[in-house]
Structures are given as structure tokens and as C-alpha cells.
Amino acid sequence: MAITGLCELGSRSSSGGPREEPKWQSIARYLSSELIQGSYKPGEILPSENHIAKTTGFARSTVRQAFAHLEKEGFIKRL
Amino acid sequence: MAITGLCELGSRSSSGGPREEPKWQSIARYLSSELIQGSYKPGEILPSENHIAKTTGFARSTVRQAFAHLEKEGFIKRL
Amino acid sequence: MAITGLCELGSRSSSGGPREEPKWQSIARYLSSELIQGSYKPGEILPSENHIAKTTGFARSTVRQAFAHLEKEGFIKRL
Amino acid sequence: MAITGLCELGSRSSSGGPREEPKWQSIARYLSSELIQGSYKPGEILPSENHIAKTTGFARSTVRQAFAHLEKEGFIKRL
DNA sequence: GTGGTCTAGACCACT
DNA sequence: GTGGTCTAGACCACT
DSSP: OOOTTHHHHHHHHHSOOSSOOOHHHHHHHHHHHHHHHTSSOTTOOOOOHHHHHHHHOOOHHHHHHHHHHHHHTTSOOOO | OOOTTHHHHHGGGTSOOSSOOOHHHHHHHHHHHHHHHTSSOTTOOOOOHHHHHHHHOOOHHHHHHHHHHHHHTTSOOOO | OOOTTHHHHHGGGTSOOSSOOOHHHHHHHHHHHHHHHTSSOTTOOOOOHHHHHHHHOOOHHHHHHHHHHHHHTTSOOOO | OOOTTHHHHHGGGTSOOSSOOOHHHHHHHHHHHHHHHTSSOTTOOOOOHHHHHHHHOOOHHHHHHHHHHHHHTTSOOOO
8 A cells, every 4th residue: 555645635634724733644544544545445444553653654653643533534344 | 613724625626636536425535534523523413504505615415425425434324 | 128117116216205215226136136037147248328327218327327326336347 | 223214215116017026126225225324234143034034024035035126236145 | 515416518538 | 428517496394
């Protein structure tokens, strides 16, 4: 799976806004965006936390935060 | 509620990519992004179809498509 | 393909019930009934949206609603 | 659950048409019609074979045929 | 106001 | 031809 686009979406947190967006939020935003775009169909397995962590360079705990948020919002379900 | 940012998010569809992203997808992407960001808490009422339509200049039916998609994905629930 | 029968099935919406059944639901009901009856075998191509619209006099967007519903329920798949 | 309507829908098989519709098909047609109408939401549990058999007076084996057909068509899933 | 339904068009890429 | 997208209206019941 390509993670292209994450940097651009994540740029909200590096711009000089009044409040920095946390990294996990950038990841969550990116994944929800992919879901909307149809990159992942409903029912399909998402890339693993480990995979995203390795590919993006974020710590797995940060990626976990993103998944936890998406699950709380009802966007994804964990197995 | 400010709808600022929709145009920028929608700019994906005007870039010379291989396939233009439909407008309803831009709207859906924007709304899901707002949900992720916490602009709307779970249980909160989203801005109405009419409001988004008027504010953005899109036809209400286009906005409806976005809502329908978000509902199909389980991101939102309609009353 | 004959669309005979749609009017009769649609008559549910013109009777003085408490809430009128929307047209798209009549179309969906008719098509699912045909699928059950075996008029269309699994894998077979259904009549086009345009064809049904012209034959029945409904707007294509109304016919689309019926197809969208049938797809959401998993009764049909779109190409 | 009310089974009202089954008789009317099933009347296709008792009219003097060229080919009688089998009873299981009437049941299947009725259930699919209820699904379309939204009497049962996606994911909801349908009434049991036994319940339908007792309520309608059809043999359970006939009701089973209806369910088997609906499952083959992908309209329902059995647990 | 709000969402659900419906119409009658239009343009477009291409299964 | 076919479905996907989109518009700009309309009418209606009522969360």
C-alpha cells in the first residue's frame, strides 16, 4: 500500500497555525480520506499498525492513537 | 459554522490528474476530515444539506450524494 | 423485456394508506420480485436505467434511486 | 411480526396463469419485498423458519426452500 | 427550517 | 448505449 499523500495532508500540523494538529490526527485524517475516496472498500482489511508505522516513520504508539480515534468515531472496526 | 477549506480540499479535482474527483467526494472528504479533527463531536448535529449547498454553491442534490456516501460508510447517521 | 406489472405494483403508493410509498421503492420492489421469480438469472444484465425510465415514464434519477437501494441491500451489483 | 400481505402477494400463484408460481417463491417474494420496504433493516434478524411456517400455515420445508432461494440470490445470509 | 422525494434536463467517459 | 455526475428547480411532511 502506498502512503503517498500523508505528508501533504499532515502539513496542517507543521504550518504555523495557532494550534498544532497532533500526528495521530494527521494519520487518522489521512486514513479516513482514503476510506472516503474508495481506496479501501467496506469490509476490506486496512494496512496494519506496524506497516503504517514502518512506512511513515511514526512510532507505532502514534499510529495506534489514530486507529483508536477512528474506532471511537465508528469509522473502522478492529478485529 | 465556517465552510472555509472546502475549496482547497476540492482542488484535488481540478488538478490535471488522470481522473477528476467528483464534487460529492470532495464534500464527503471535507466533512469526514472535520469529524476526525473534532470540529463536530459524536452526537452533534451537522450543518444542514441546505446550509452546505448555499454556502458552497453546490446543488443540494450534490451535497446529498456526499451525505449518502458518508452514511453508507457508517461515518454519519441520518435522523 | 416487458415492464408490465410495474403499475400494479406501484399502486400501493396511490392507495389512501397512512404514508405513500415512494416511487423508487415501487421500482425496487418490482425488480427484486423479478429477481426472485427468476426472470433474471444471477449474473445476467438487468435492463438499463434509461430503458426503465423511458418505459415507465419515471425520471432516470428516480430509477437510479431504486438501483442504489437494491445495491445497498446487496440485491444487485453495479458494473 | 405480521405476515399480512403474504396472501395478496401469493395470489399470483392461484390466478389462472400459464404456470403456477410455487409456494416457496411466494414466500421468497414476500420476504424480499419486506426487505426492500425497510421492514427489516440490514443486519436485523429475520423471523425464524418455524415462526413463518406456523404463522402462514406453510410447511417448514416450504419455508426452507424460500430461505434457500433468498440465500442463493445473496438477499439474505444464514447464521 | 429540514430532509425525502421527484423531475427534466445536461455533459461526459467508456463497460 | 450506458452509468456517473451535476444542476436548478419543485412539493411535501414534520424531527
